[in-house]
Amino acid sequence: MDDRVRPIDISTMQERVYQELRNALYQGRFMPGEVLTLRSLAVALGTSPMPVREAIQRLVSEKALVQMPNRTTRVAELTAGNFEQWTRIRVEVEGYAAQRAALRATAGLCAELRTINERFHAAVEAEDATGMLEGNQHFHFAVYRAAEADELLNIIESLWLRFGPILAFVRRLPGSKIMFDRGVLVHERVIAAMERRDAASARFALALDIRAAAAWFRRHYRFETTLGGKPSS
Secondary structure (H helix, E strand, C coil), X not given: CCCCCCCCCHHHHHHHHHHHHHHHHHCCCCCCCCEECHHHHXXXXXXXXXHXXXXXXXXXXXXXXXXXXXXXXXXXXXXXXHHHHHHHHHHHHHHHHHHHHHHXXXXXXXXXXXXXXXXXXXXXXXXXXXXXXXXXXXXXXXXXXXXXXXXXXXXXXXXXXXXXXXXHHHCCCCCHHHHHHXXXXXXXXXXXXXXXXXXXXXXXXXXXXXXXXXXXXXXXXXXXXXXXXXXXX
16 A cells, blocks of 8 residues: 555545535525435535535435435425424524523623624625625624533524525515614624623523514515425515
């Protein structure tokens, strides 16, 4: 065996592909109900089908993707029922994470959140849809990681995998900048609560962020739209 080269760690590639697909789901880059093919994903990711197949299987087990009888894979579909359930669960679980984070907040965390929110605000002003969705994700997960509760973070990640594709519609719905403008302001309330270590206010502000976004979405989306259909205008 030639010892001048070292074996490539295939597991590293599999993990990178998995994390990229997770982020794509978090940030609404896939539509609810969208069919995903192994070949097209492998081409887009610039890799072989094998790590993509492994990532898809993991995401199916996490219920972010659905394996169909004909072996195709779909993003979990959006219904009024699961939207309401996910929203209520997110309010409770993510609000609790913000409460824990506030009790552990440091000056460093508050400075990080302020920097993220400033970048988020810049993306909103530029109407950069990708930047807005990335900024929102980064802000929320900076809070959730600060809660220092691994199992809680796992639950939140699972929720975002299923809820995230809803954001794909936000890119298409008219007036979405208004929703994100409000998000910037609510994030400021979260930061202020963190600075005071006010757990109750942090929980309320984080829950408000989720509720306000959900209320805006309900006003602009017709849930009777069928799988693969277009959002209302």
